[in-house]
Amino acid sequence: MQRGIDASRPQEQPVAKRLMAAAPKTVNRNIPAKRAEFVDDPTSRVLRLYPWANDTAIEPAMSNDNKPKTPKDTHYAKLRRAHRDEKSGGAPAFRPRQPVPPGETAADGLVRLYGLHTVRAALDNPRRRIKKMLVTRNAAERLAIADLTALPFETEMVEPKDIDKVTGSDAVHQGVLIEAEPLKPKRLDALGDTTLVLVLDQVTDPHNVGAILRSAVAFGAGALITTARHSPHESGVLAKSASGALEHIDQIEVKNLADALGQLHEAGFQTIGLDSDGPAELEKSFAGERIALVLGAEGKGLRQKTRETVTTLARLDMPGAIRSLNVSNAAAVSLYAARKFLG
Numbered sequence: 001m002q003r004g005i006d007a008s009r010p011q012e013q014p015v016a017k018r019l020m021a022a023a024p025k026t027v028n029r030n031i032p033a034k035r036a037e038f039v040d041d042p043t044s045r046v047l048r049l050y051p052w053a054n055d056t057a058i059e060p061a062m063s064n065d066n067k068p069k070t071p072k073d074t075h076y077a078k079l080r081r082a083h084r085d086e087k088s089g090g091a092p093a094f095r096p097r098q099p100v101p102p103g104e105t106a107a108d109g110l111v112r113l114y115g116l117h118t119v120r121a122a123l124d125n126p127r128r129r130i131k132k133m134l135v136t137r138n139a140a141e142r143l144a145i146a147d148l149t150a151l152p153f154e155t156e157m158v159e160p161k162d163i164d165k166v167t168g169s170d171a172v173h174q175g176v177l178i179e180a181e182p183l184k185p186k187r188l189d190a191l192g193d194t195t196l197v198l199v200l201d202q203v204t205d206p207h208n209v210g211a212i213l214r215s216a217v218a219f220g221a222g223a224l225i226t227t228a229r230h231s232p233h234e235s236g237v238l239a240k241s242a243s244g245a246l247e248h249i250d251q252i253e254v255k256n257l258a259d260a261l262g263q264l265h266e267a268g269f270q271t272i273g274l275d276s277d278g279p280a281e282l283e284k285s286f287a288g289e290r291i292a293l294v295l296g297a298e299g300k301g302l303r304q305k306t307r308e309t310v311t312t313l314a315r316l317d318m319p320g321a322i323r324s325l326n327v328s329n330a331a332a333v334s335l336y337a338a339r340k341f342l343g
Helices: 010-021 071-088 116-124 137-142 160-167 206-218 236-242 257-266 304-309 327-342
Strands: 002-006 033-040 045-051 111-114 130-135 154-157 176-180 196-201 223-227 250-254 270-274 291-296 312-315
Touching: 111 116, 111 160, 111 236, 116 130, 116 176, 116 236, 130 137, 130 160, 160 176, 196 206, 196 257, 196 327, 206 223, 206 236, 206 327, 250 257, 257 270, 257 291, 257 304, 270 304, 291 327
Parallel strands: 130 154, 196 223, 196 291, 223 250, 270 291, 270 312
Antiparallel strands: 002 033, 033 045, 111 176, 130 176
């Protein structure tokens, strides 16, 4: 069966041009075509061209190579299909599924917190103002919530996939999510009589800050002091990394870290900046009854002004082949040493 195109007819010339463009490389596209047609046979669809000079068809050269396709052929075929599909707006079948980004914030400035430990700690914190909860039946049982209707905020029993739609596909929510007001940071003069605090000099990664919060609570630190700028805000990622510690420690934001360190000195704190090139070992640097450990961001470490303002610089001695630690690990080791000194 065949379908012909007469190139001598003006209305069919655009179609003929497209057929010529689609011709195999073995066909001479410079030959003017009087007529072009596709011929369907049991094995392929062949473009047959008819020159002006005579009405004899030019058959495209057909390969008799019946060798099986190599992996290279398959690879380039996929690349060609990918390029074609992208141009046409379609998605290639082998393109991996992209994860949905998590939704950290809700309406009215609320934060979304998720995970069993995170939510349990938030429920037990009288300072936390919760507005809404999405929870699966299994998570409600693990949280020991007998009656959802007794909670003083909106609750909804859902399936895990419903929470996925809110948090994003990468969030490990464990079947529970709350929308709540962020905790208000405290002022530096609200430290009270705590003897151990942690100070972060522009540590921006929420996973690191969350892990540091967890260690700070574990070793009895009274507060975490951060800068108002270049520090992560409260979020589901930070709270999940903190595993509930967000609700158990005062968080203090300061505009000027050097001024804050000066206030700590006036309050009787020894401020120790952790630095890999510090002149003394951390364990031999402790003095006094109140300690503030100061840690900088990974890579750049403490800023110059911070280095000049702290009471002393100290290092963590590491006898192994690796001489540096992730900032959250360095915080945990330093907190342990400080707590051991303070008793």
